[in-house]
């Protein structure tokens with residue numbers, strides 16, 4: 001009997017942790033485990049606000065080759081961008097459609113596609129494009145004298161926090177509770193929608209608008225997409241949806257998802273339910289090394 005595929009789509013913190021769990025618990029004599037991602041390399045997102053602003057010695061450590069995530073003989077890593085999902089009868093598996101037309105059938109699918117982030121930390125597909133993207137932002141930050149950060153959430157406040165000495169040497173303004181229509185990048189002065197003028201602003205950074213990558217689920221998994229939130233999930237994490245989460249929650253999610261995938265394939269009741277994880281945010285403060293607050 002030919003083996004069926006179990007596909008983990010998305011190789012961020014969640015997908016890589018789930019795949020590692022499945023290499024230990026999935027019956028690999030019956031299933032081919034596939035980790036599928038649109039980039040060949042892992043992105044450590046928590047480092048990105050630091051890396052994309054000013055040149056940073058930690059740069060290389062934030063990325064690594066995803067081929068090393070799946071141990072030899074336990075599964076495969078494949079690069080491909082999924083553009084559509086087709087499911088037959090509920091629970092009967094389906095097929096992924098990739099950019100370029102290739103298709104990958106699956107018996108079970110874990111969707112761990114994460115989110116799309118603001119432009120300056122949304123790195124492109126290839127390593128060369130990524131380096132050009134980061135190099136462009138480094139050059140812009142290096143030449144800037146007045147940076148305007150739109151949004152003061154966890155991404156926005158990390159812009160000055162990670163490079164305090166450099167941030168102090170330039171002016172940084174935050175646009176909060178207001179809107180700025182300027183596109184991200186170099187500018188020559190800006191005015192907020194309510195009329196506040198920043199005539200010497202020379203660089204705009206968008207730090208808002210992260211959106212879950214759940215577009216591909218439309219049609220096949222409409223029941224997992226709600227009108228208010230782009231996705232919802234059940235406590236078994238069975239619906240093909242991602243919870244709003246942090247990298248720190250990947251281990252708890254992976255334990256539930258991996259155990260339930262194995263049970264689902266065996267036609268058994270799903271044994272694990274997600275009980276939540278502590279909510280926390282760590283922002284570095286201070287001028288020399290920083291402290292977490």
Ligand SMILES: Cc1cc2nc3c(=O)[nH]c(=O)nc-3n(C[C@H](O)[C@H](O)[C@H](O)COP(=O)(O)OP(=O)(O)OC[C@H]3O[C@@H](n4cnc5c(N)ncnc54)[C@H](O)[C@@H]3O)c2cc1C
Nearest residue numbers: 010011012013014038045046081082113114245246247248
């Ligand atoms: C600046 C910043 C600081 C942060 N700080 C922290 C922190 O201190 N602590 C913390 O816990 N969390 C932090 N986070 C959040 C954390 O990084 C994310 O929650 C976490 O990375 C999400 O992991 P994920 O695996 O769900 O998604 P991701 O890491 O985004 O991985 C999803 C993967 O799926 C791929 N993908 C998407 N769509 C497709 C497709 N159609 N086809 C193929 N592949 C696809 C993507 O390319 C990506 O590789 C921070 C995030 C940012 C941006």
